Amino acid sequence: MTARKPVFVDWCPGCGDYGILRAEEEAIKELGIQHEKVTIVSGIGCSGKIPHFIDLPISGVHTLHGRSLAFATGIKLSNPSLEVIVNVGDGDSLGIGMGHFVNAGRRNIDMTVIIHDNGVYGLTKGQASPTLHRGEKTKSLPKPNINDAVNPLNVALSSGYTFISRGYAYDISYLKELIKAGIKHKGLALIDILQPCPTYNDINTKEWYDKRIYKLETIGWDPLVRSENEREEKMQKAMIKAMEWGEKIPVGIFYEDESVPTYEDRLVQNIPNYIDYYPAKQDIQVNGKSATDIKELIKAKRV
Amino acid sequence: MTARKPVFVDWCPGCGDYGILRAEEEAIKELGIQHEKVTIVSGIGCSGKIPHFIDLPISGVHTLHGRSLAFATGIKLSNPSLEVIVNVGDGDSLGIGMGHFVNAGRRNIDMTVIIHDNGVYGLTKGQASPTLHRGEKTKSLPKPNINDAVNPLNVALSSGYTFISRGYAYDISYLKELIKAGIKHKGLALIDILQPCPTYNDINTKEWYDKRIYKLETIGWDPLVRSENEREEKMQKAMIKAMEWGEKIPVGIFYEDESVPTYEDRLVQNIPNYIDYYPAKQDIQVNGKSATDIKELIKAKRV
Amino acid sequence: MRYSWMIGGAQGLGVDTSAVIFGNSISKAGYYIFGNREYYSNIKGRHSYFQVVFSEKPVHSISSKVDVLATFDAETIFQHFTEVKDVMIYDDSLKNVTVDMVRSIEPEIAEGVKEELKKNAFGFSVGDVVKYVESKGVKTIPVDYSSILKKVADTYHIPLSVVERAKNIVVVAISLSLFGIKEEHLRNAIASEFKNDLFVKFNTTAAEIGYSLVQAKYNLPELNVGEPRIQVDGNTISAIGKLSAGLRFQSYYPITPASDESTYIEANQNLDLIVNGERRKGGAVVVQAEDELAAINMAVGSALTGTRSATATSGPGFSLMAEGISWAGMNEVPVVITYYMRGAPSTGLPTRSGQGDLKFALNVGHGEFPRIVIASGDHKEIYWDAIWAFNLAEKYQTPVIHVIEKTLANAYSSFDEKELDGNVEVERGKIVKPEGGYFNRFEFSEDGISPRAFLGDAGIFHAGDEHNEEGHITEGTKNRILMYEKRMKKLYTADREIPEVQRVNVVGDGQVVLLTWGSPKGSILDAMPLLQNEGVKVQMVQVRMFNPYPSDLMKKLLSGKKVIAIENNYCAQGAQVLSERTGIFPDSFILKWTGRSITMEEIIEGVKKVMQGEKRVVLSDGA
Amino acid sequence: MRYSWMIGGAQGLGVDTSAVIFGNSISKAGYYIFGNREYYSNIKGRHSYFQVVFSEKPVHSISSKVDVLATFDAETIFQHFTEVKDVMIYDDSLKNVTVDMVRSIEPEIAEGVKEELKKNAFGFSVGDVVKYVESKGVKTIPVDYSSILKKVADTYHIPLSVVERAKNIVVVAISLSLFGIKEEHLRNAIASEFKNDLFVKFNTTAAEIGYSLVQAKYNLPELNVGEPRIQVDGNTISAIGKLSAGLRFQSYYPITPASDESTYIEANQNLDLIVNGERRKGGAVVVQAEDELAAINMAVGSALTGTRSATATSGPGFSLMAEGISWAGMNEVPVVITYYMRGAPSTGLPTRSGQGDLKFALNVGHGEFPRIVIASGDHKEIYWDAIWAFNLAEKYQTPVIHVIEKTLANAYSSFDEKELDGNVEVERGKIVKPEGGYFNRFEFSEDGISPRAFLGDAGIFHAGDEHNEEGHITEGTKNRILMYEKRMKKLYTADREIPEVQRVNVVGDGQVVLLTWGSPKGSILDAMPLLQNEGVKVQMVQVRMFNPYPSDLMKKLLSGKKVIAIENNYCAQGAQVLSERTGIFPDSFILKWTGRSITMEEIIEGVKKVMQGEKRVVLSDGA
Numbered sequence A, B: 001m002t003a004r005k006p007v008f009v010d011w012c013p014g015c016g017d018y019g020i021l022r023a024e025e026e027a028i029k030e031l032g033i034q035h036e037k038v039t040i041v042s043g044i045g046c047s048g049k050i051p052h053f054i055d056l057p058i059s060g061v062h063t064l065h066g067r068s069l070a071f072a073t074g075i076k077l078s079n080p081s082l083e084v085i086v087n088v089g090d091g092d093s094l095g096i097g098m099g100h101f102v103n104a105g106r107r108n109i110d111m112t113v114i115i116h117d118n119g120v121y122g123l124t125k126g127q128a129s130p131t132l133h134r135g136e137k138t139k140s141l142p143k144p145n146i147n148d149a150v151n152p153l154n155v156a157l158s159s160g161y162t163f164i165s166r167g168y169a170y171d172i173s174y175l176k177e178l179i180k181a182g183i184k185h186k187g188l189a190l191i192d193i194l195q196p197c198p199t200y201n202d203i204n205t206k207e208w209y210d211k212r213i214y215k216l217e218t219i220g221w222d223p224l225v226r227s228e229n230e231r232e233e234k235m236q237k238a239m240i241k242a243m244e245w246g247e248k249i250p251v252g253i254f255y256e257d258e259s260v261p262t263y264e265d266r267l268v269q270n271i272p273n274y275i276d277y278y279p280a281k282q283d284i285q286v287n288g289k290s291a292t293d294i295k296e297l298i299k300a301k302r303v
Numbered sequence C, D: 001m002r003y004s005w006m007i008g009g010a011q012g013l014g015v016d017t018s019a020v021i022f023g024n025s026i027s028k029a030g031y032y033i034f035g036n037r038e039y040y041s042n043i044k045g046r047h048s049y050f051q052v053v054f055s056e057k058p059v060h061s062i063s064s065k066v067d068v069l070a071t072f073d074a075e076t077i078f079q080h081f082t083e084v085k086d087v088m089i090y091d092d093s094l095k096n097v098t099v100d101m102v103r104s105i106e107p108e109i110a111e112g113v114k115e116e117l118k119k120n121a122f123g124f125s126v127g128d129v130v131k132y133v134e135s136k137g138v139k140t141i142p143v144d145y146s147s148i149l150k151k152v153a154d155t156y157h158i159p160l161s162v163v164e165r166a167k168n169i170v171v172v173a174i175s176l177s178l179f180g181i182k183e184e185h186l187r188n189a190i191a192s193e194f195k196n197d198l199f200v201k202f203n204t205t206a207a208e209i210g211y212s213l214v215q216a217k218y219n220l221p222e223l224n225v226g227e228p229r230i231q232v233d234g235n236t237i238s239a240i241g242k243l244s245a246g247l248r249f250q251s252y253y254p255i256t257p258a259s260d261e262s263t264y265i266e267a268n269q270n271l272d273l274i275v276n277g278e279r280r281k282g283g284a285v286v287v288q289a290e291d292e293l294a295a296i297n298m299a300v301g302s303a304l305t306g307t308r309s310a311t312a313t314s315g316p317g318f319s320l321m322a323e324g325i326s327w328a329g330m331n332e333v334p335v336v337i338t339y340y341m342r343g344a345p346s347t348g349l350p351t352r353s354g355q356g357d358l359k360f361a362l363n364v365g366h367g368e369f370p371r372i373v374i375a376s377g378d379h380k381e382i383y384w385d386a387i388w389a390f391n392l393a394e395k396y397q398t399p400v401i402h403v404i405e406k407t408l409a410n411a412y413s414s415f416d417e418k419e420l421d422g423n424v425e426v427e428r429g430k431i432v433k434p435e436g437g438y439f440n441r442f443e444f445s446e447d448g449i450s451p452r453a454f455l456g457d458a459g460i461f462h463a464g465d466e467h468n469e470e471g472h473i474t475e476g477t478k479n480r481i482l483m484y485e486k487r488m489k490k491l492y493t494a495d496r497e498i499p500e501v502q503r504v505n506v507v508g509d510g511q512v513v514l515l516t517w518g519s520p521k522g523s524i525l526d527a528m529p530l531l532q533n534e535g536v537k538v539q540m541v542q543v544r545m546f547n548p549y550p551s552d553l554m555k556k557l558l559s560g561k562k563v564i565a566i567e568n569n570y571c572a573q574g575a576q577v578l579s580e581r582t583g584i585f586p587d588s589f590i591l592k593w594t595g596r597s598i599t600m601e602e603i604i605e606g607v608k609k610v611m612q613g614e615k616r617v618v619l620s621d622g623a
């Protein structure tokens, strides 16, 4: 095992990303997954640097702005034995990456998507992100935000995500449990993390959140879809709950449904031995010669 | 006025697009808008050809697959005196174009988006589009559809569209009225049109729809948000209604809210004379010399 | 001996199927064929046509003129009457249909037709066209399709609408009868084409009637096919090559003319493997992505797991892949992009062909990194190049772009099955299996190539940012110089290792070089003996790899010769690359950008014009 | 006379501001300056630095060595100690800090530092570095920052944390005092930089203390500034140029180093217009798009309404624009893309500079269409080129790519205000105002340029598909040949109309040509007189327009000369374009791809090495 050169964690002091880093690292450790089997795929932004900062021999794929879900899809479907976690910025996933964000829901691959939701484009100096509300003027903005915000939870619910949750970066132990639940969930899990950016976002600060956040458990919320006929009702309830924003902001698991087959399950319908003999595992050569027998394909073209 | 060379309408016989063409043409005529002030922006697909087929001296901008909303945004914001209608395919708008579809909601520009929702990628020979439900196997598919469907109405509602409606391609007179209402609506209007594709989609056929479709008017549906405090409730109701799909399929206006300022309204906050003296109207040269006086900008850089 | 046959008709009416049946019958009679498909970007109603050329020797190109034109609608007649050389089969009942009555014909094309007829003092109806072609010595064969169809419908007591498409078979049968091909071959072709029993039956009846209508005019002898032959199109042979190479993941977004390749792979995704003598099943995953941004990045992600992965697209989709390709270059990912070139720019002529994107492919994505680009000239090359592409990608750990033009993608040709024989080498390059812990993916090395491990084997880091040997971001200048150089070095290593002769096809000899790449190869090959007959001795130099470019060999081959660049584009981009790399400029150009392939005759005429001093010959044959 | 000063410190601690204040003070004393900014892709904590070079004559480049290095942290010392020539100001209390204690320094860089110190038998602490530089004859000035700050804080009864950043001002004051610049200039610079009164006060106090600490060492005389001068960075001057040209719509997606341009435009969106003598307000709309796919297509849509529109981006965003640019080419849309090049490929070195994307820009997007590409070499050129870009776009109705490198975007220079004087010509090309009805947007014409009308004026049709004169789709071959040719012809028209001398800057004379483009211009200009002093007479040839390429002039200029290509990339892409267009190959190369600009000294040394026979000089100066 090669030693690791030191990697300087270069986020700003007080950044919510430190909380996410801690919670995610702990979650991986507590779940006892073999570290080398974990691949963290990230986008571009302050958030995108996270795999480099994790101090475990996991793999990190620091990809392109907005595209991490596509990379993750290729990775997970080619090697379903990997634990794939996708860390994305809010601009990354809901602005430039929105097309993939929605379409990933349609597939329900067994992965975990973690949004660093800070209301700004951090690494490009604080422009408004898609979750900043209209009319709000953070200290980084010269004029009040001109666009409306999207609601990531409801977009995810409308697109097929089967685990919908929200965390808070400064409540590390609670967040760690959420991440563990998301990873354990069989299907595509979303964890939208309220992540204060003290450098650019002086509206959604720690103080602001601290007095608003409450846990869904405290109101006896039951997110679990136990049978197909519960699905519609639970989804409607979750959607309405997800609209709550203002004086009170709920965190926790809004919705969870394991009755929808994952994309991997669906693939097995077409490729019976997919799970045991997935693409990355298949022998494609023997002594430098192709192992694939294409004779039948050629024969079908005989004249 | 130059005469127009004949343009052959090359959709398949029986295609729902003919109904949309008729309804849209009639809507424009009945609204009495000066034809030259209408710009129809379209994407790529069978649907994308529509501007060429409209037999009026409107303008047509037949753009790229998935990108029509971006073109339309540039057009409308540079010349808000134009009536901009965006005709898109379901693959076009909800697959490759989903990022723009959602982010357009955040702006609420005064335009009308018309989806030709046929469940397939028509022009590329019938692959599943994002609105085809999982497990469905149209005659064009070799295997049942592996992806879940998105719900365009709910994605639009979660993203800020202020007029949400659904039409049916074969009910031309009803559709025409919907289109008129969408055009008249001040803000971003969505008309999701159920458009049978007899060539590739043998599931969502005319027969299939005819026995399922009912009009929201018939159940006394009231889509209108009359004041800000009605908004949340009406939106929740619309979301739940929009989930109805199966034995009964509602068409009509699900939600309408004119209390949200349009992007143009918001721009006026920053540029007071924007509406009267919009970009396309401004004089940028006089006798070939720049009309813009940059002296103050330069002076601010003096040392 | 070389014959050319063409069938046309509105899209959606079975023209393709009938062309395949015709080609099959001809093949069964022992002839080699080459078939080219032309169609509008439309699902139903626009004009499409298919040309089949055949010979007792392998054929590689289409012709400007057709011996037999098989039609059953008016538009085909108007679009193609100037191309018939010998026989035109047509529907008698259409005699009074005029150009202006054909709504699907484009105004520009209708204008051209009327001009041509007017110039020769004819009217604008099908009847006039019949007279026109007859005046040029063409034999015309009127057919009463409706009575034939009625007879067929009556025989099986089925509605006329069901047998409508049997028109195709009638005209195919007439054609085969003219050529003197045994009816049995057609019967067999029909039997293997249609799954439905009733369809086999009524089409066979239609065939019999068609056959009986005419006498053999050409009397082609039945040839003896020694070796088994296959007949295959470019999309399919590319797919088979990829699977053979070990492709196990393909992501794509539907686009003409690329998606048929992915559809074929998915349909055949359950594969036969022979691993250490044991047979087992393997599976290739095919994902329909939400767009091409996703498609390329899914394929790149897949490659990181050690899977041989690819995507296939054409111009608009390729444009969207630029950023992802740049990431793959930066992270030294072996990924294959099969680039089906079509008529550009933008949506362009989406169902036609073109070679206008070569320099874009060579320079795609921001920044400097090795992009290996290869281009195939025919169906056999496509197969071997598809395999080559993966070996190059893995050996040099960089994206490989495999260029195939629409014309080859949709055309089919027949050739001896043994051309695909031979050991399929799977060279995976420097692969290691670390036992967990951290792994330095980007270790510096002499040849620029680092040992590669796969996700899951160890802690491995990647970044689109400049990174150190561990894959972590660093902005230090020393690392930057070395890491950048390491990536670029791989191109020099490749240049050193890949023999230049493998990168260029040279055929024939002579002071005049026809310099080309891609599909014009076939037309040149077919034209060369004919040119030689006319006393023009030419050599064909076909570039198969544009990066790393075979500069030394090209200098040696071209110095002091008269070089004629032949390409399906406006700028002669292949020649521009030559100039950049060698300083050599062609003397003259034969170019075509109509989206239609270059015909054999165009090569012959074009070369002759050049020999007479023309510097730039612009080709326009084909409707 | 030429001095170089450098300040460094962790990002987010005001290094930029202090460099601006320093530059301002120097400018006020009558000197021309050139300032370059280097920073990590990071918000807070990583090392950033600023070099200011000044002289009584205009300056255009940075230097390899600095006369005065102004520091207040340890990392700056470690990163830059080998670059100090004369004076190093440092924080006394850091003496025992070793390289390994600085967590933010990258491991690769720390290694290098230790190697250098070890080689010279020094330890690894700041104190050791002080000894090291002293051993090289550098004067070191220890400063007790904490007592100074305490004094400042006490004076105004404010917490220490508030005055923390006054360190910057202290070190700036010491530096200015060393140079002998009047304190008054600093005081004025502080007053105009800070809005907050208290800030002005305590910074002024800090400045006074700093000033008093040292004696003047250089005694720069106060110069008389005749004409007014401005001091401006590349982002800003590009924005001003665009507004001056009539830009009224800009769409963008945030990206370094492009977005500051858009931010500036939005901040100044309410414009002064003078229309027929009358003053009125105009407004430029700036839209933050959801991605660069949207950004380019919004700008293209805007252009269709007759608005002068643009977008600005850098590598990753430009990659995403490929498809949109191809549509704009196909539909002959005048749109300007300001392309800020940075360290590539992929995310690369996102805050550093580079010239690695030139060939991508020249070939961007699938298919053949005219892409006009111009590249600016300094701030004045940026201004005039921004205007030129719009005129070219509208005259030739095609996308224009204006290349500016990161180094110029973030650097600032001062120059005489009158350099921006002169008539700003706004040439809109063939524009017509139809009175409704249908309009043929794509009319064939001799020069390839069709009359253009705007959306709203008439029924106008566009399509990414090949289209006829009316803008409707057609796949006919005759139209295809003509319409394609029409588009390409515009490039020939442009080539004919734009004098080649406008496309190349030629400075000096001699048998040795330094061939370059973009930012190296400045370093070459500054190096030329010094080279001449050493007996090396060189000519600079700077290409300003890559398409249409000034082939004839370049042949004339370069034939028979010794050509040295100087570029900020690995492949010498500008030279590759030269070879493609003229068959001329440079004799040798001076290249740098570290993301840092080429310094004046590197040019001098590089040219000397080449004169001694080196074929490829790789530069590496700058931390």
Ligand SMILES: Cc1ncc(C[n+]2csc(CCOP(=O)(O)OP(=O)(O)O)c2C)c(N)n1
Binding pocket: A044, A045, A046, A047, A048, A065, A088, A089, A090, A091, A092, A093, A116, A118, A120, A121, A122, A123, A124, A129, D253, D254, D255, D256, D292, D316, D317, D320, D347
């Ligand atoms: C295609 C592309 N466009 C733009 C950028 C520039 N960019 C880098 S980070 C960033 C925004 C990051 O914001 P967000 O995703 O919210 O992440 P955060 O920094 O807030 O964690 C942008 C726009 C890029 N890297 N790639």
Ligand SMILES: Cc1ncc(C[n+]2csc(CCOP(=O)(O)OP(=O)(O)O)c2C)c(N)n1
Binding pocket: B044, B045, B046, B047, B048, B064, B065, B088, B089, B090, B091, B092, B093, B116, B118, B120, B121, B122, B123, B124, B129, C253, C254, C255, C256, C292, C316, C317, C320, C347
């Ligand atoms: C970037 C890009 N990718 C792919 C295509 C190919 N393409 C043309 S039409 C089409 C699908 C159209 O489906 P939809 O949007 O549903 O429209 P419809 O034809 O059903 O009306 C596709 C994928 C393209 N033109 N551009």
Ligand code: SF4
Binding pocket: A010, A011, A012, A014, A015, A016, A017, A046, A118, A122, A123, A196, A197, A198, A199, A200, D043, D044
């Ligand atoms: S800019 Fe904001 S999100 Fe980025 S590191 Fe700093 S505090 Fe965190």
Ligand code: SF4
Binding pocket: B010, B011, B012, B014, B015, B016, B017, B046, B047, B118, B122, B123, B196, B197, B198, B199, B200, C043, C044
């Ligand atoms: S393929 Fe379907 S959508 Fe397209 S024209 Fe035909 S019927 Fe209409």
Ligand SMILES: [Mg+2]
Binding pocket: A045, A089, A090, A091, A116, A117, A118, A119, A120, A121, A122, A129
């Ligand atoms: Mg963010």
Ligand SMILES: [Mg+2]
Binding pocket: B045, B089, B090, B091, B116, B117, B118, B119, B120, B121, B122, B129
């Ligand atoms: Mg569709």
